[in-house]
Amino acid sequence: MRSFAPLRSPLIALACALSLAGCVTTTQPPSQPRPAAQAAPKPTQLSSASISQFQAVVAGVEPVAERECMARTQGLNCDFKIVVDDRPNQPANAFQTLDRDGRPIIGFNVALIAEMQNRDEIAFVLGHEAAHHIRGHLARKQQSAAAGAILMGGLAAIAGGGQLAVDQAINMGASVGARTYSKEFELEADALGAVITHKAGYDPVRGVAYFDRAADPGDRFLGTHPPNAQRIETVRRVNAGL
Numbered sequence: 001m002r003s004f005a006p007l008r009s010p011l012i013a014l015a016c017a018l019s020l021a022g023c024v025t026t027t028q029p030p031s032q033p034r035p036a037a038q039a040a041p042k043p044t045q046l047s048s049a050s051i052s053q054f055q056a057v058v059a060g061v062e063p064v065a066e067r068e069c070m071a072r073t074q075g076l077n078c079d080f081k082i083v084v085d086d087r088p089n090q091p092a093n094a095f096q097t098l099d100r101d102g103r104p105i106i107g108f109n110v111a112l113i114a115e116m117q118n119r120d121e122i123a124f125v126l127g128h129e130a131a132h133h134i135r136g137h138l139a140r141k142q143q144s145a146a147a148g149a150i151l152m153g154g155l156a157a158i159a160g161g162g163q164l165a166v167d168q169a170i171n172m173g174a175s176v177g178a179r180t181y182s183k184e185f186e187l188e189a190d191a192l193g194a195v196i197t198h199k200a201g202y203d204p205v206r207g208v209a210y211f212d213r214a215a216d217p218g219d220r221f222l223g224t225h226p227p228n229a230q231r232i233e234t235v236r237r238v239n240a241g242l
Contacts, residue, residue, distance in 0.1 A: 046110055054113050057122040057202075058082050064200040065130035068192075072134055077102050080130060085109040092214075096129040097138070104133040116210070123200055124207025124235075128193030135192060137185040183226040190231050194238040208235040 046054075062080055069078035081099075085107055092112040097105050106129040116122045132138070194204035211228040 046114055050113060050116075053119055054084075054108070054116075054122055057119050057126065061123050061126045061130075061196065061200040061202070065127060065134075065196050068196050068199070069130065069134045073136075076134075076136075077104060078134075080104050080106055080133070082126070083107045084113070094125050094129055096132040098133075104130075106130060106133075115213075118206065120197070120203045120207035121210045122207075123202035124193055124197045124204050124210070127196035127200070127204070127207075128189045130196055131189040131192035132185070135185070135188050137189065141182070141185070186226055187231065187234050190234045191238045194235045195242065198239065198242045204235050204239050208232050 062082060066078045066080055069076060069080075077098075081103055083105060085093075087109070090109050090111055092115050093109050094112055095107045097107070099105055106126060108125070112125070113122070116125075190208070194208070197204040197207055208231060211231055214228060216228045
């Protein structure tokens, strides 16, 4: 079911660090999405051509992502809702999260849409974010964070630390745990995102070329994203087999 709406501030509590999966950077999605049936003012930062292009890609990719979700999962809510964060002066970003009812939300902000040079790039980012949901990355990230928190908190308690030391260890363990598989999750989402992009009739290799222009995070220890070259190579490899 297609749903497209702009988002506005203030931010909602569900968008904490452990409830988001993002492909460029991670930010917090604002609340109260406007129903798609309501006419909303266009973000002033985007041209009418950019808005029309984005809406056309959403219309083509969203149903493909939903079919892929239903084919690959059991009991998972596959009714994606696509939203736009039109707050000004935000860094380019896309994210995937869940609303309070478990419905998957995929968000783009205006800055990212403005940076997209063609429909293939929009389609790939949309497919990538949908793949985070299909692969269950939010739940897996939360599980890793919980395991890290329990381990570090337990070690601090055994070492005789006070409550403050234990709390700090829990927070550190959760942060490390959440990042442990982050790069792996991004590459998994790139791979499945390439499949979704291809099935929707777009070119995933041309789409992932966005990362030729994006800032490269490098291969940092416990970094949240893999190097851009690795992401591009993953998509090219998957595409070659389609």
